Amino acid sequence: xxxxxxxxxxxDNPMDVDLTLRALKKRRLVNEIHVARDGEEAxxxxxxxxxxxxxxxxxxxxxxxxxxxGLEVLRxxxxxxxxxxxxxxxxxxxxxxxxxxxxxxxxxNSYLVKPVEFEKFVDLSETIDLYWMVLNKAPx
Numbered sequence: 583x584x585x586x587x588x589x590x591x592x593x594d595n596p597m598d599v600d601l602t603l604r605a606l607k608k609r610r611l612v613n614e615i616h617v618a619r620d621g622e623e624a625x626x627x628x629x630x631x632x633x634x635x636x637x638x639x640x641x642x643x644x645x646x647x648x649x650x651x652g653l654e655v656l657r658x659x660x661x662x663x664x665x666x667x668x669x670x671x672x673x674x675x676x677x678x679x680x681x682x683x684x685x686x687x688x689x690x691n692s693y694l695v696k697p698v699e700f701e702k703f704v705d706l707s708e709t710i711d712l713y714w715m716v717l718n719k720a721p722x
Contacts, residue, residue: 586611587636587638587639588614588636588639589614589616589639589641589715590615590618590624590640591603591642592618592655593642601703602642602703603615603617604700616638621649621650621655622650624641624647625650625658628665631664637668639669639715640669640714641669642671642673643655643673644673644674645676646676652674653684653688656672656690657688659689660689666689669692669720670690670691671690672693673710674695
């Protein structure tokens with residue numbers, strides 16, 4: 583039986599984690615959601631994936647993280663010979679053009695600014711779900 587690949591949410595703000603999980607739950611996703619609460623936890627997944635744990639269908643990555651920032655996490659994922667094809671969606675509060683440029687220069691697949699209102703966030707989650715979980719053909 584084929585099981586859906588997980589989603590990795592990299593987010594340090596507990597309210598944003600809760601908001602994201604609630605919005606995705608409202609979408610009735612079948613994908614398990616793993617949460618890394620800082621950049622170190624996000625990087626700690628690399629040896630786990632190398633050891634055979636299922637790689638995520640998509641990584642939702644905040645930029646403003648403690649310990650290791652999101653751009654460094656993105657850099658390390660995209661420099662990895664196997665993980666460079668892993669879809670990474672930057673999901674952050676920063677609309678700063680420098681952050682957008684840096685994220686795309688490092689290989690981000692998409693850059694989304696989190697809306698503040700829950701219903702708009704649910705709409706954004708629906709778009710993420712539809713595109714990355716249903717429509718997009720990801721590498722194995």
